[in-house]
Amino acid sequence: MEFQNKIKAIADKIALLKEKIETEESTKHAFVLPFIHALGYDSFNPTEVVPEFTADLGLKKGEKVDYAIFQDNIPILIIECKNWRETLDNHNSQLFRYFHVTKTRFSLLTNGIQYRFYTDLEQTNKMDVKPFLEFDITKVKDSDIHEILKFHKSNFDVNKIVDNASSLKYTKEIKKCISEELISPSFEFSRLFANKVYSGRLTEKVMNEFTELVHKAFNQIIGEKVNDRLNSALNKESEKQQEDIVEEKPAESKIITTEEELDGFRIIVAILRRKLPVERINHRDTQSYFGILLDDNNRKPLCRLYLNTSNKYLSVFDENKKETKITIDSIDEIYKYESQLLSTVDYYIEDKN
Structure with missing residues (x-):
């Protein structure tokens, strides 16, 4: 709960100050450093947090990453920061180069609001193109808090995070695919269900009809599931209220006036x-x-x-x-x-x- 309160405090600070933040340096100091502090690391301790960490690549010298977090003299997380107004989509290639020349297994790309954590699931010592953990700190969910806490100084365990990163990454990608199919079912997705329920020839006309039917059916199922959950919650609340009423009902008096x-x-x-x-x-x-x-x-x-x-x-x-x-x-x-x-x-x- 304490960590969650710290994250909420950062989100509140962003809402209050972001329009006054003009530069990347200001973004670092106002938004990113408080996040590092929330993770339990001391930015004033050069053995824990190293700003402008050197990440030279071959003959190219002077390459620096904004921050490197150390544990037992080994970098465990490198952080590249951007101005909060910038999108992160065009900047992971820079972090990709830094990742390759350090011993870390984790990297973070952030603009102080959006956070993207990467590792090397697909090829050792080569940063994956897609992050395994991504969140907006102003809209952080309980599930995100649970994952962020694994990077806390008191919890950090490389092997546990890497083992969990694979599940996180591919679960996120699967959810994204499902979301896209629910919005606009693809031909392959629609054909999967058409083959199960339709015995005729799947002509273009039939498939167009089934694409609409699949879209309609899935939205109905989701609506029904939501209603079931709501009704279940309402019924439980009603039962609880009835129990409370029963509990609050005074005990029947044993006094009988004759x-x-x-x-x-x-x-x-x-x-x-x-x-x-x-x-x-x-x-x-x-x-x-x-x-x-x-x-x-x-x-x-x-x-x-x-x-x-x-x-x-x-x-x-x-x-x-x-x-x-x-x-x-x-x-x-x-x-x-x-x-x-x-x-x-x-x-x-x-x-x-």
Whole structure:
């Protein structure tokens, strides 16, 4: 994630500064050197990063490549830089010459935005014409990040990168061919499918029809695949939301308020309303008891009823809020303890005064 953030910071810098960058040197300092730093190399250390690295070829002396990155005194990557405004298509021949006279297995051609990595897959010590890794740093994908990280100082392994380069290079070329065929199917591509489904003679007219049919069929398949993926993603999201709803649904309460408890509450209200307004007398049921409170405040219990047990109780409180349980046979016996209930109200009135 840290490396990805560094690459994003370079992309943001390019968007901010590129119109102010006029020269190749400015491109190097503003865009390319930060990329080298992101790879973990110190451009101020001449044993790691050598600017203007000499790459003499035969009798031609003074040939220099913009940067060479070293590891254990051996160049592992040579870098040729161009102005960010230039395309790279016309410059790989220069890098091709440099590659031949160095011991490196990798070269990089860049204008600070486009990056093209090369190696020698087809012929040893001879740079391939086509890059095995290519990306736009302002549009870099996660898959690109994964490959770029292999050039990081802490990860660099020549053999692993070369082994992977072949797969990268030819996968990229195959994807390019498939993309071209999807846009405009070639005669050979269309004939491949026509031979599988058509038993007649493949005349020019038939092939023209099949070229259109192949183009149409592939676009439909892609559209269907995209829709399937979208629907699958939407269904998973919907399922997840349903799971979240189920998870968030509160557990079913184990507290059941009985009609007997409510009848008992009505009796207590009838007694206490002599000294209290009805709205100040509230009940709150729990698993253990049915509580009657003053002003719906747990700290102001008026009494409690224990009616869901084998023995029934009325519980009253003294001035210190000490609870005393009184056995009752039925809620009608609550009337016998009218004075105790009213005394509890007096305690709260006295406290207030």
